Amino acid sequence: MLRSHYCSEVDENVYGRKIRIAGWVEDIRNLGGIAFIIIRDRTGRMQITSIKKENPEIFNELTSLTRESVVSASGTCQKNEKVMNGWELMPEKIHVFSKAETPLPMGIIDKVNVDFDTRLDNRIIDLRRDKVKAIFMIRHSFIGYATEFLRKNGFIEVHTPKISSAPSEGGTEVFKISYFDRDAYLVQSPQLYKQMLMASGLDKVYEIAWYFRAEEHDTSRHLNESTAIDMEMAFIEDEEDVMKIAECMTDYAVQKILDENSKEIEILNTEVDMPSLPYPRISYDEVVEILQKEIDFKWGDDLGTDEENLLAQKLDYEIYFIKSFPLEAKPFYAMPSGKYARAFDLEYKGIEIASGAQRIHEYDMLIKRMEEKGMNIENFSDYLKAFQYGMPPHGGYGYGIERFLMRLLNLRNIRECILFPRDRKRLRP
Numbered sequence: 182m183l184r185s186h187y188c189s190e191v192d193e194n195v196y197g198r199k200i201r202i203a204g205w206v207e208d209i210r211n212l213g214g215i216a217f218i219i220i221r222d223r224t225g226r227m228q229i230t231s232i233k234k235e236n237p238e239i240f241n242e243l244t245s246l247t248r249e250s251v252v253s254a255s256g257t258c259q260k261n262e263k264v265m266n267g268w269e270l271m272p273e274k275i276h277v278f279s280k281a282e283t284p285l286p287m288g289i290i291d292k293v294n295v296d297f298d299t300r301l302d303n304r305i306i307d308l309r310r311d312k313v314k315a316i317f318m319i320r321h322s323f324i325g326y327a328t329e330f331l332r333k334n335g336f337i338e339v340h341t342p343k344i345s346s347a348p349s350e351g352g353t354e355v356f357k358i359s360y361f362d363r364d365a366y367l368v369q370s371p372q373l374y375k376q377m378l379m380a381s382g383l384d385k386v387y388e389i390a391w392y393f394r395a396e397e398h399d400t401s402r403h404l405n406e407s408t409a410i411d412m413e414m415a416f417i418e419d420e421e422d423v424m425k426i427a428e429c430m431t432d433y434a435v436q437k438i439l440d441e442n443s444k445e446i447e448i449l450n451t452e453v454d455m456p457s458l459p460y461p462r463i464s465y466d467e468v469v470e471i472l473q474k475e476i477d478f479k480w481g482d483d484l485g486t487d488e489e490n491l492l493a494q495k496l497d498y499e500i501y502f503i504k505s506f507p508l509e510a511k512p513f514y515a516m517p518s519g520k521y522a523r524a525f526d527l528e529y530k531g532i533e534i535a536s537g538a539q540r541i542h543e544y545d546m547l548i549k550r551m552e553e554k555g556m557n558i559e560n561f562s563d564y565l566k567a568f569q570y571g572m573p574p575h576g577g578y579g580y581g582i583e584r585f586l587m588r589l590l591n592l593r594n595i596r597e598c599i600l601f602p603r604d605r606k607r608l609r610p
């Protein structure tokens with residue numbers, strides 16, 4: 182490797198020894214006879230101190246570098262309590278891998294106010310900033326620990342197709358693509374496949390899923406390409422079995438993030454906490470009662486952004502489930518219970534971060550619901566086949582990764598939580 186240590190790996194055991202560090206030149210201060218160069222890597226920064234009369238060649242090389250060039254420096258690691266980290270590198274050899282052009286499209290350390298679009302247009306440079314990197318380190322932890330929880334609880338990871346012959350959620354918000362000589366669609370979620378897998382005997386599955394949705398929304402909480410943790414489990418009693426996994430997964434991952442990402446949370450200068458288990462459950466009927474005291478809201482209406490926000494204020498809970506929705510408000514696959522669906526949403530700080538349900542597992546009931554919804558049964562023949570030869574009771578959820586992170590880290594725009602956001606206007610980088 183081109184480095185012996187990351188900045189954060191250097192401690193007093195390394196003082197006095199020869200090391201090689203590598204990264205980006207963040208800052209150069211040339212005081213004439215002495216120069217200080219700050220190098221940044223994924224874990225932090227460190228100082229190279231170069232003294233002209235000791236080694237004029239290295240001094241000239243270092244001071245002629247441009248900011249954000251990529252270099253490695255070898256030399257002795259010297260204790261110095263006056264500099265950052267309490268040590269500095271006295272360089273003996275410099276290698277310049279890539280010289281950065283000037284000016285930079287945006288600053289990394291300068292407090293220059295660049296707008297969000299400029300940041301996203303230059304996402305790779307934007308990612309060099311501590312605050313931005315911190316979000317993705319926490320995202321990495323969340324996915325790792327949420328799936329660790331699922332694996333510990335017997336779920337196996339699966340990967341289902343993203344190109345399909347029919348829309349997966351039955352709606353119209355779908356991206357049509359050309360697939361050789363016919364039309365195909367990008368899946369809106371792994372819904373149909375994860376349910377079909379319940380008939381395979383795999384029993385408990387999860388997927389880090391891509392959702393492609395051609396929704397025309399242009400909001401701070403919608404993406405046209407988003408990611409989710411989707412799970413499906415067989416032999417459930419009812420939707421409560423699924424909700425327990427959703428809340429325990431959340432709690433497990435957040436506790437781990439609090440343990441392991443304190444540095445990133447500090448960089449983001451935010452409060453991260455999570456109420457203890459179990460999360461409150463509120464029925465849709467109770468929601469209607471609360472909202473009707475404030476606004477014009479009818480039983481059966483959808484909960485939009487305004488309603489969700491109002492409800493969050495009235496309830497005074499950070500995180501809670503809404504359950505027992507009107508049947509017609511939920512997709513065809515949700516298990517009916519009279520005029521209600523055995524479905525739930527998980528709301529976090531006024532935004533739906535996950536939704537799930539017990540599903541219909543009986544073939545005839547499923548056909549009836551699809552007909553009632555006016556769906557073209559023929560388009561779903563492969564899905565339906567899975568229900569004809571032995572399908573256990575089952576349920577699952579889709580848990581939006583960006584929505585969760587946005588709320589956990591108190592970020593205003595969902596685009597902060599995905600590397601390269603896709604929205605109606607943005608198809609690059």
Ligand code: AMO
Pocket residue numbers: 369370372392394396402403404405407409411412533534535536537538577578579580581582583584585595
């Ligand atoms: P739903 O459509 O509610 O349910 O999606 C599940 C979760 O995915 C996230 N999400 C989105 N995030 C950002 N931008 C979007 N456009 C977007 N759409 C959805 C949200 C949401 O709660 N198949 C069902 C899930 C299930 O029943 O298993 C489904 O897709 O956090």
